[in-house]
Amino acid sequence: MSGGFAERVRSGFTAAPAYPPSDADRRTVRIAGLDLPLLATTAIAVAVFVLLFDFTRTFIPEPVQDLGRAAPAIRYNAIERAILFGLIPLLVVVFAFRDRPSAYGLRLGDWRWGAGLAGLGCLVMTPLVLILAAQPDFRDYYAISWAPTGDLLLTYILDLASAEFLFRGFLLFALLRAMGPIGLVVATIPFVFVHLGKPEVELFSTMLGGLVFGWLNWRTGSIVWSAAAHIYILTLAVAAVGPPG
16 A cells, blocks of 8 residues: 555656647747757747846836845846736737647646645745845845835735736746746746846756756646745745844
């Protein structure tokens, strides 16, 4: 009986979902002699440009930028990301790719494994997050962003659900169908770079964390569970840091 359970667990972790390319995924465009997969190349280009607009704060007014990382500025940035990282890629999927959003992770997918693994991950991460929240560099960075928990939760739902869709929905699933599992690694690279400037322990953990979240989405076919875990972890971290002073 225990052997059967262990085999089911092993199979659950190693089962490889199939992401066969459709005719649209196979379509190529020739640019300067290069035959490029049209959908995956478009997804990369869209991701690059929305990340550049986010980095340059092009659409954030100067008075908001002057607030730095204060909670109102973080909320404004989260709204901007909901548009740049969430709405724009979604519009590209629906109107340019003429595809179903569910093919890019906007579905529950394998919800039993998704909910179980996300819950287990949050359980493991909770004490680690609380230890990090007590570190001086972590407090120095995040204390200015502190707000009541309900406000933090709303901010990070807007921010991180959109980011999960951009990196591990829109980009990841386009790359999986174009290049196979290595697409998971490629989609993690821009996720790491958006953490530049954050505390070192967080920055250097993002490669592993991004791969784990990417694997979870690959395994379940959904962004819901990585988004839920990501929102929980960051909300807990900033809430635990507390206000400045």
